[in-house]
Amino acid sequence: MIYKAQRGTFDILPENETIWERVRKICLDTVKLYGYNYIETPIFEDSEVFKRTVGQNTDIVEKEMYTFLDKGGQSISLRPENTAGVCRAFIERGLHNRTLPIRLFYYGTMFRYERPQSGRFRQFHQFGIECIGDNDYEIDYEIIEIGWKIITNLGIKNSKLNINSLGDNNDRLEYIKVLKQYFENYKNDLPKVDQLRLENAPLRLLDSKEKNTIEIAKNAPKTLDYLSEEAKSHHTNLIQKLEMLNKIDENFKFVENHKLVRGLDYYNRTVFEFTTDSSGPQGVILGGGRYDPLIEILGGPVTPAVGFAMGIERIINEINNKEDDFSNQIDVVIVITENIFREESQSLANNLRKNKIKTIIAPNKSVKAQMRYANNVNSKSVIFIGENELKNNSITLKLLNSSEDQKTFSNDNIEKIKQLLRI
RNA sequence: GUGGGCGUGGUGUAGUGGUUAACACGACCGGCUGUGACCCGGUAGAUCGAGGGUUCGAUCCCCUCCGCCCACCCCA
Known part of the structure; x- marks a missing residue:
């Protein structure tokens, strides 16, 4: 085999269509149903759009972006996520002049240069929503509730919400300072990876998987203790709402996870993730949070916003994707006894298609082979055209999934065909 | 970037240091000169991931590379 799909990419084949569409x-x-509207932004943007928003020092920007110079010498990046693009469009197209908050959703391909593994690809699909222009905790709740609704509607069990608050910018800076001081005391006990993190991304120390670090992190200061009054009441109000949701729907489970920090720089206040226990290390199927500073960072007016993104591949992995089947079942395969009847079969086929009957003309082979073909493509029926039919202006129809006799009738009796096929 | 497992027809698997690499499914053709799916028979399809080494001889042993999968990292 000479040509292969690039590492971390895959093909969606006909038998996968059903599940993806569903x-x-x-x-x-x-x-x-929640009043969200479709938005589609380009797959590539000025690299700065992502550097400024996702964060210069994040892994995504530092080593995972597909970045290149186009023929005009401009630095372009394939989108690693879609929030930045949506916000860019929000500013550029003047959406901030509409009635706010504006509710948007997207669905599309994202790109990250990573080593692939289960639930992780270089080209992958994300669905996400953004509610821009309202800083009320009620909106945070709405976003989470919608996430939960989708997970439920998809039939995914055993998912759990992790939630935390990072506070506002000043809270966060203060917290990072305190956290850094705390870990400095144990610097020599930290493994190398985490000593580096201490310098570059101290927040990440909290969800480190190194034994020593986990031990040390147990007594680390918590973000919640460094929130401003406002951020704190925002958070507690949200938690109350979640508790109410839990009362209404006992399947909804959540925990406050003080170690949840998330890797994109633009988050403030609420951050959350839905995880499942069955999907292993890539257990996060949906994640998001509030990103109030982002639009201003991109040069727009100060505008608060919340949203989430969902990994479609992980979702499909989760709902046992045993559903492979051909939803596009063929209704009729036309079989002709001699190739000279081809003209006839073509005009019949077009007439059937005009009546929304899915039709294929069998390949130019023996009758036996044509029948096999009809069977292999899982057609509902076969229509024969031969000398006798032509003479009488009739067709012979045979249902393939039953042992019923075939029926011969007038070749313009579409209603009869539909009736026999139960269309 | 680091570590582990694995690479044999289209797919899933056997197998052995020695002349035509096996089996099942799938595909194709025929048994049925106008009838599939069942049954029976046949045909095609693999330089055993690539390159090098050891050997009289390598698909098998050794090395390198490439690819796939998994894990770390990070994230959806």
């Missing part, structure tokens, strides 16, 4: 439909149907 997931997409459930996502869209659910958020539309």
Whole structure:
């Protein structure tokens, strides 16, 4: 084999269509009920759009972006996520002049240069929603509730919400300072990876998987203790709402996870993740949070916003994707006894298709082979055209999944065909 | 970037240091000169991931590379 799909990419084949379409439909149907509207942004943007928002020092920007110079010498990046693009469009297209908050959703391909493994690809699909222009905790709740609704509608069990608050910018800076001081005391006990983190991304020390670090992190200061009054009440109000949701729907489970920090720089206040226990290390199927500073960072007016992104591949992995089947079942395969009847079969085929009957003309082979073909493509029926039929202006129809006799009738009796096929 | 497992027809698997690499499914053709799916028979399809080494001889042993999968990292 000479040509192969690039590492971390894959093909969606006909038998996968059903599940992919279903997931997409459930996502869209659910958020539309909440008044969200479709937005589609380009797959590539000025690299700065991501550097400024996702964060210069994040892994995503530092080593995972597909960045290149285009023929005009401009630095372009394939989008590693879609929030930045949506915000860019929000500013550029003047959406901030509309009635706020504005509710948007997207569905599309993202790109990250990573080593692939289960639930992780270089080209992958994300569905996400953004509610821009309202800083009320009620919106945080709405976003989480929608996430939960989608997960439920998809039939995914055993998911759990992890939630935390990072506070506002000043809270966060203060917290990082305190956290750094705390870990400095144990610097020599930290493994090398984490000594580096201490310098570059101290927040990440909290969810380190190194034994020593976990031990030390147990007594580390918590973000919640460094929140401003406002951020704190925002958080406690949200938690109350979640407790109410839990009372209404006992399947909804959540924990406050003080170690949840998330890797994108633009988050403030609420951050959350839905995880499942069955999907292993890539257990996060949906994650998001509030990103109030982002739009200003991109040069827009100060505008608060919340949103989440969902990994479609992980979702599909989760709902046993045993559903492979051909939803596009063929209704009729036309079999002709001699090639000279081909003209006839073509005009019949077009007439059938005009009547929304899915039709294929069998390949130019023996009758036996044509029948096998009809069977292999899982057609509902076969229509024969031969000398006798031509003479009488009739067709012979045989249902393939039953042992019923075949029926011969007038070749313009579409209603009869539909009736026999139960269309 | 680091570590572990694995690379044999289209797919899933056997197998052995020695002349035609096996089996099942799938595909194709025929048994049925106008009828599939069942049954029976046949045909095609693999330089055993690539390169090098050891050997009289390598698909098998050794090395390198490449690819896939998994884990770390990070994230959806």
